[in-house]
Amino acid sequence: MKKTTLKFFTIFQYQQEEKYLSSMHEKGWKLISVTFPGFYHFENCEPAQAAYRLDYNQEGIQNKAEYIKFFSDCGWDYLGDMAGYSYFRKEGGDRGEEIFSDDSSRLDMMRRVFKGRIIPLVILFLCCILPNFFMNTYGYGAGGILQDILSMTFMTVAALYLVIFSVTSYQFYQYEKKVMPENPGIKMKYYGITVLILLVIICMGATVYFSKRSVYSVTERADGFMIEAEQLNESVVMEYDFKKGDRIAFRSDDYDGAELYIRIGEENKDPVFYGNSYDKMGDFTIEIEEDGRYQIECRGRRVKGIIEFSIEGKKSE
């Protein structure tokens, strides 16, 4: 009889993983193989004591035949690899039987895990996740709702990475402290890592805060209105009664913006004008063809500069 279980262990929970496999063996299930991302394939066996151990050694995986031979000479059966870890079993061996006989070699293994699994994540984080987060939150990205979604997505992924880094660093710290309690450099190293992680969080928070902030003023004049924006991130709506033949002129100055959306029209009716610009919006003039109460809406995303609407012809009053 066979069975497969799906279980997840973090990269530094290999000892829990070993205990799990031993307890399965004691219940009469011996491990046959493991497959990514966490499938354990078992086969029925006589309930017995067996030691399961994990090694992480990429050099061993590269010289597999020789690596497995050495372990099997020492009485350990090789069961397979998953994500860089190699699985070994000694049948009849009690739970205390180890493939590492001292703390320094166990720490060496954890360093190999760190190099093989954490460094690639750090590189991905610094070269892809973080730049994408900044670009989509505070830069000129895809624009519109898509950019908001991307910004949120990258923020979530970045947060997840930061959690992984924090947990991993903490586990590593605990271990190094235990193995080398005399070394004062260890504390400094982890202070450094903590400060770095906090710095990234502060930068990300500041980026979100500054990208969402709105600083602007609206000046109403007899013939229209003017928005002076240091950063416009919301909607400005002005209402006017227009008569047929009125002309509305849009003009902008000293302008810089990620996205500007303008809509002119009566409420609940098709607009007489709408436009969306990711760069500078060109000046334009439109003429009203029907009397009515119109709304002029300006919605910005990090728009900076002066935006003016002047109403020519018959005045709105």
Added chain:
Amino acid sequence: MNTIDAHIKKVYVPMTETGFYILLCLQTPNHGYGIVQKVKEMTGGEIVLAPGTMYGSLSKMEKDGLIYFVREEEKRKIYAITELGNEVLNMERKRIERLYRNMKEV
């Protein structure tokens, strides 16, 4: 003595038990499991070197130039000690001798 060698000597002395037995045994070329058996014999079965520790130490010592790869025989890599390895082993020997002497005197 160049600075790289000085650094290596500092890292390896004092040595782990596994490291010491590897260098001691590799004065005659041998493979990993051969070392395990020899140490078991020498210590009357009291010390059984663990394969994970051994494998890591052997590749680290090879990289650091303390031992070198001689040839492969039946999927077993045979190593031997280098001159640098011998120097490191002698430093460790002296350290242990001093320990032993002082232990007897006090």
